[in-house]
Amino acid sequence: MTEEILKRRTFAIVSHPDAGKTTITEKFLWYGKVIREAGHVRAKANKKFTTSDWMKIEQQRGISVSSSVLSFPYHGCQINLVDTPGHQDFSEDTYRALTAVDSVLILIDAAKGVEPQTIKLMEVCTMRKTPVTVFMNKMDRDSLDPVALMDEVERILGLKCSPMTLPIGSGKMFQGVYSFIDDSVHFFNPESTEAEMRKVDGTNDPRLDEWFNAKYLAEFREQADLVRGAMEPFNLEKYLAGDLSPVYFGSAINNFGVAHLLDNFVANAPSPMPREAEQRMVAATEPNFTGFVFKIQANTDPKHRDRIAFVRVCSGKFVRGAKVIHCRTGRQVRLAAPSTFMAQEKTVVDEAYAGDIIGIHDPGLYNISDTISEVENLKFVGIPDFAPEHFSRVYLEDPLRSKQLSQGLKQLSEEGATQLFAPVNSPIPVLGVVGVLQFDVIKFRLEEEYNARCRLEAAPIFVARWVEGEPEAVQEFRSQNSHDLALDKRGNLVYLCPNEFRMTTMEKNFPKITFAKFHTELK
Ligand code: G4P
Numbered sequence: 001m002t003e004e005i006l007k008r009r010t011f012a013i014v015s016h017p018d019a020g021k022t023t024i025t026e027k028f029l030w031y032g033k034v035i036r037e038a039g040h041v042r043a044k045a046n047k048k049f050t051t052s053d054w055m056k057i058e059q060q061r062g063i064s065v066s067s068s069v070l071s072f073p074y075h076g077c078q079i080n081l082v083d084t085p086g087h088q089d090f091s092e093d094t095y096r097a098l099t100a101v102d103s104v105l106i107l108i109d110a111a112k113g114v115e116p117q118t119i120k121l122m123e124v125c126t127m128r129k130t131p132v133t134v135f136m137n138k139m140d141r142d143s144l145d146p147v148a149l150m151d152e153v154e155r156i157l158g159l160k161c162s163p164m165t166l167p168i169g170s171g172k173m174f175q176g177v178y179s180f181i182d183d184s185v186h187f188f189n190p191e192s193t194e195a196e197m198r199k200v201d202g203t204n205d206p207r208l209d210e211w212f213n214a215k216y217l218a219e220f221r222e223q224a225d226l227v228r229g230a231m232e233p234f235n236l237e238k239y240l241a242g243d244l245s246p247v248y249f250g251s252a253i254n255n256f257g258v259a260h261l262l263d264n265f266v267a268n269a270p271s272p273m274p275r276e277a278e279q280r281m282v283a284a285t286e287p288n289f290t291g292f293v294f295k296i297q298a299n300t301d302p303k304h305r306d307r308i309a310f311v312r313v314c315s316g317k318f319v320r321g322a323k324v325i326h327c328r329t330g331r332q333v334r335l336a337a338p339s340t341f342m343a344q345e346k347t348v349v350d351e352a353y354a355g356d357i358i359g360i361h362d363p364g365l366y367n368i369s370d371t372i373s374e375v376e377n378l379k380f381v382g383i384p385d386f387a388p389e390h391f392s393r394v395y396l397e398d399p400l401r402s403k404q405l406s407q408g409l410k411q412l413s414e415e416g417a418t419q420l421f422a423p424v425n426s427p428i429p430v431l432g433v434v435g436v437l438q439f440d441v442i443k444f445r446l447e448e449e450y451n452a453r454c455r456l457e458a459a460p461i462f463v464a465r466w467v468e469g470e471p472e473a474v475q476e477f478r479s480q481n482s483h484d485l486a487l488d489k490r491g492n493l494v495y496l497c498p499n500e501f502r503m504t505t506m507e508k509n510f511p512k513i514t515f516a517k518f519h520t521e522l523k
Contacts, residue, residue, distance in 0.1 A: 008355025
């Protein structure tokens with residue numbers, strides 16, 4: 001069992017739309033021998049209609065990839081690539097996926113540098129000290145200076161960079177990369193998917209002058225000197241502690257630098273990490289099965305409220321049909337037909353190990369962040385609520401359906417589709433989401449599934465912040481700001497701040513209060 005667990009590599013790709021996530025995922029699948037050709041999925045035409053990046057692959061390749069995880073073997077490891085819904089689907093699920101992985105790969109468009117969506121997602125990684133690897137993509141296009149790119153990653157994302165490779169030229173003059181891992185050069189050839197590699201004797205090896213354009217080689221040497229002086233060499237321990245990020249350069253569409261990245265990623269990325277429970281730390285290799293729910297997906301059939309709860313296995317081995325404790329309620333449940341997603345199709349799983357993701361049938365029992373455990377009553381810490389960015393007030397169209405509305409809102413918030421706030425001074429509930437399209441989904445589902453037709457009106461709220469601090473300070477804040485306060489679904493106090501100026505003022509006037517962007521039930 002330990003061997004199975006240690007070979008798991010569970011990670012997610014974080015990127016801004018169009019940075020090349022679909023393209024690189026497809027290359028990974030090709031290396032994992034899940035698909036046969038390394039051709040490129042052409043997505044433009046139907047981009048509007050796709051709801052998940054992986055659906056593009058699914059539709060055009062005719063293979064079935066689940067919307068939550070892709071698993072494939074590679075170099076003796078079992079890779080679990082967890083989806084982070086992006087684009088139109090961007091929602092709290094995107095954040096939550098990051099709590100179910102052990103490491104993260106960030107993809108950056110080298111022509112554009114760091115973009116806003118990546119910044120938000122990185123906050124979750126920083127909070128959890130997740131080891132992060134960076135891939136600078138699209139080097140075949142005119143790119144920003146590599147040192148400037150890494151500087152941006154350091155400044156904006158707060159990641160300390162350690163270049164594993166450095167490019168020689170970019171755009172039309174992209175000639176290849178130099179690898180500091182083993183002092184070798186990899187030649188870029190857009191006509192070939194196999195990069196030629198030659199070992200060299202350091203960056204000043206005179207043979208480089210024969211092979212590369214003098215201008216770009218001189219630039220590269222200058223950058224290499226700069227990097228050596230200013231950046232740390234790769235250190236596995238620091239990487240695993242989330243303190244140092246290896247950086248690679250390449251071009252996903254040309255399959256250049258992808259194998260290099262994958263090989264080194266698999267060698268360095270952590271196997272399933274220990275998880276903190278309220279009671280104690282739980283090591284992945286412990287024999288007893290434990291896991292937590294990080295995502296709940298409503299069934300596509302609106303007539304049934306059945307859902308799938310996605311569980312990250314945290315320790316031990318799970319065996320089909322096993323009885324486990326649903327720790328929040330203390331109930332014993334049998335996991336009769338859990339499914340897993342072995343790239344080709346959704347299959348019923350007979351066993352799963354720490355690091356794996358399984359989908360279990362949810363008759364309405366599970367909430368986000370629920371723990372299930374074979375023998376011991378545990379509560380895993382660490383699936384926070386993330387401060388929403390868009391807010392709406394909910395007005396019921398038919399006053400007789402208020403019971404259905406509150407039931408619908410309660411369930412949708414438990415499922416994590418929205419955050420629900422009950423204003424202290426008003427009976428009209430406020431919904432908060434991180435991706436604005438979630439409102440359409442919620443309105444539709446309230447009507448279809450709960451027969452509660454309602455109107456959502458944008459609420460003039462700038463940000464939501466959890467109010468934490470000494471009781472006296474909180475009480476004082478509360479008495480002065482009750483019109484902007486609400487309770488979340490667990491009864492925690494939340495400040496729904498109307499504008500930026502007010503937020504700054506409050507932070508200044510109430511120094512003893514923490515206005516938190518994330519809220520975890522247990523600290
Ligand atoms: P996403 O999932 O992160 O949104 O990105 P996706 O892989 O769909 O890639 C976005 C666009 O960037 C695609 O072009 C893709 O071909 C292109 N791309 C990905 N990697 C590279 C690269 O290394 N170099 C270059 N030059 N382009 C790259 P598109 O025009 O949207 O689609 P298509 O017409 O190529 O299908």
